Amino acid sequence: MRSRWRPLIGGYALFGYAFLYMPIVILVVYSFNESRLVTVWGGFSTKWYGELLGNERILQAAWLSVRIAAVSATGAVLLGTAAAIVLVRFGRFRGRGVFNGLLLAPLVMPDVIIGLSLLLLFVWLQSQIGWPAGRSGLTVGIAHITVGVAYTTVMIRARLSQLGRDLDDAAADLGAPPWRGFVEVTLPLLAPALAAGWLLSFTLSLDDLVVASFVSGPGSSTLPIVVFSSVRLGVSPQINALATVMVVVVALIVLLVGLSMRQSSRRPPEGAD
Amino acid sequence: MTRVLGCLAVLMPPYVWMVTFFALPIIVVFAISLSDAVVGIPPYAPLVDWSSARFLGDVENYTFLLGDAYYLDGFLGSIRIAAVATFICFLIGYPMALAISRVRPTRRLPLLLLLMLPFWTSFLIRTYAWITLLNSNGIINNALLNLGLRETPILMLYTDFSVYLGIVYAYLPFMVLPIYAVIERHDLGLLEAAADLGAKPFRSFLSVTLPLSIPGIAAGCLLVFVPALGEFVVPELLGGSDFLMIGRLLWTETFQNRDWPLAATVTIVLLVLVVATVVSVQRIVDMRERPL
Numbered sequence: 001m002r003s004r005w006r007p008l009i010g011g012y013a014l015f016g017y018a019f020l021y022m023p024i025v026i027l028v029v030y031s032f033n034e035s036r037l038v039t040v041w042g043g044f045s046t047k048w049y050g051e052l053l054g055n056e057r058i059l060q061a062a063w064l065s066v067r068i069a070a071v072s073a074t075g076a077v078l079l080g081t082a083a084a085i086v087l088v089r090f091g092r093f094r095g096r097g098v099f100n101g102l103l104l105a106p107l108v109m110p111d112v113i114i115g116l117s118l119l120l121l122f123v124w125l126q127s128q129i130g131w132p133a134g135r136s137g138l139t140v141g142i143a144h145i146t147v148g149v150a151y152t153t154v155m156i157r158a159r160l161s162q163l164g165r166d167l168d169d170a171a172a173d174l175g176a177p178p179w180r181g182f183v184e185v186t187l188p189l190l191a192p193a194l195a196a197g198w199l200l201s202f203t204l205s206l207d208d209l210v211v212a213s214f215v216s217g218p219g220s221s222t223l224p225i226v227v228f229s230s231v232r233l234g235v236s237p238q239i240n241a242l243a244t245v246m247v248v249v250v251a252l253i254v255l256l257v258g259l260s261m262r263q264s265s266r267r268p269p270e271g272a273d
Numbered sequence: 274m275t276r277v278l279g280c281l282a283v284l285m286p287p288y289v290w291m292v293t294f295f296a297l298p299i300i301v302v303f304a305i306s307l308s309d310a311v312v313g314i315p316p317y318a319p320l321v322d323w324s325s326a327r328f329l330g331d332v333e334n335y336t337f338l339l340g341d342a343y344y345l346d347g348f349l350g351s352i353r354i355a356a357v358a359t360f361i362c363f364l365i366g367y368p369m370a371l372a373i374s375r376v377r378p379t380r381r382l383p384l385l386l387l388l389m390l391p392f393w394t395s396f397l398i399r400t401y402a403w404i405t406l407l408n409s410n411g412i413i414n415n416a417l418l419n420l421g422l423r424e425t426p427i428l429m430l431y432t433d434f435s436v437y438l439g440i441v442y443a444y445l446p447f448m449v450l451p452i453y454a455v456i457e458r459h460d461l462g463l464l465e466a467a468a469d470l471g472a473k474p475f476r477s478f479l480s481v482t483l484p485l486s487i488p489g490i491a492a493g494c495l496l497v498f499v500p501a502l503g504e505f506v507v508p509e510l511l512g513g514s515d516f517l518m519i520g521r522l523l524w525t526e527t528f529q530n531r532d533w534p535l536a537a538t539v540t541i542v543l544l545v546l547v548v549a550t551v552v553s554v555q556r557i558v559d560m561r562e563r564p565l
Contacts, residue, residue, distance in 0.1 A: 023402030110503020
């Protein structure tokens with residue numbers, strides 16, 4: 001792809017990026033709009049940020065969402081690490097295919113299927129064994145762990161299969177039991193994948209509307225559920241302000257992760273490229 | 274012995290978790306799809322009459338669903354919209370992936386991060402942003418009216434167009450990333466060889482780059498088509514009130530009509546569609562990987 005085609009493809013890509021960013025830019029710009037009418041520019045103002053800070057319902061939902069996301073990301077990383085060890089280190093065993101399929105299936109499962117099936121499971125379990133008692137943050141957390149495990153398993157497995165077993169063998173030769181070799185040798189090397197997996201599950205949980213709507217109870221409306229119910233009633237400048245806050249936070253995190261990735265990719269000059 | 278116990282301690286938590294919260298729910302959904310709705314808690318009839326040990330389930334929900342024009346429209350409409358949106362994603366996404374893979378290596382990571390960044394911000398809020406843009410008194414229409422390009426606003430929101438736009442917008446990165454991952458590994462020497470043999474750039478693209486990127490295209494199409502098939506947020510926010518898609522049917526049956534057995538039936542049919550898609554895409558990829 002040289003010469004004539006190059007500017008064409010470059011322009012095309014530019015168009016693609018513009019398409020991806022235009023709505024976000026508009027949201028951010030209009031969050032500083034004085035006018036209540038979202039589409040008419042009425043001068044610069046930060047009053048919607050003030051109103052956002054005073055909106056109990058959104059703040060409470062945000063706090064609940066952050067807690068659910070943190071707990072479910074942690075759960076997903078723990079289970080995903082165990083699953084990755086099984087898939088990479090245990091060799092072949094009966095049922096490995098089923099295990100692998102169960103772990104990866106949520107990646108290609110529409111949210112509505114996961115949401116409804118968990119709702120029916122929870123209701124059925126409650127009628128059979130009395131647990132879980134109604135739907136709450138707990139059931140949302142369980143649902144988010146189930147989705148998150150698929151992502152963390154993929155990420156941690158990729159890293160673990162790059163590591164090889166030499167270091168574990170060395171630890172074993174020095175007399176360390178397998179768990180100790182894992183904790184002191186493998187785990188630190190897995191850290192970047194664990195962190196990336198945690199962040200991804202955290203974001204997915206924080207962002208999830210559909211699954212949470214099915215499995216949350218009356219007292220456990222997460223942030224997306226509250227945002228959705230207010231967006232359904234029409235556009236609201238407060239939501240623009242909220243969106244801007246989220247975009248800025250995410251951009252900062254991605255920037256930091258990107259910079260650290262760049263540094264670590266520069267450090268070891270491995271072989272000739 | 275302790276080794277076996279140790280292995281089991283690692284294996285069991287994820288296994289038990291996924292069986293309980295992923296496999297079992299689907300079995301429960303299938304069972305309930307054979308039941309009937311009743312008013313009560315839980316809102317479905319028991320499947321087995323224990324006093325006479327008779328099985329009470331039937332496939333009535335399935336025959337109803339497949340014979341009803343309303344639901345059939347919803348299913349066919351979803352398939353059409355997901356397929357067209359996937360194709361549009363491919364048309365926009367492929368050149369993007371190609372462009373990213375052809376810039377200097379140091380510039381690729383920032384470009385990829387820029388591609389992922391929207392994905393990390395709320396999907397709901399990004400979809401909502403389009404309402405502001407597309408509305409009849411929205412930003413695009415206001416601009417057109419003020420510039421005197423149009424006398425009346427263009428109807429864009431709550432149409433098929435806005436639904437396609439929303440889905441393409443939401444899933445475009447899922448098309449670009451797998452294609453990029455495949456193209457990036459290509460041996461550029463192949464293109465030089467094609468050029469040495471006298472092929473024009475476009476020709477060598479058609480006979481070298483494109484065929485080699487088919488696994489990436491297949492993965493990208495899968496990652497766009499499947500979630501689009503069950504999409505709820507986009508048709509709900511950007512589609513008209515009579516705009517039918519499977520995700521919306523399911524939502525209405527669950528929350529408004531509270532007909533859980535029918536919602537379960539819709540879920541099972543959607544699940545069959547998803548599995549069929551995954552299996553056939555896998556077939557295509559396998560076929561290409563077989564040596565000729």
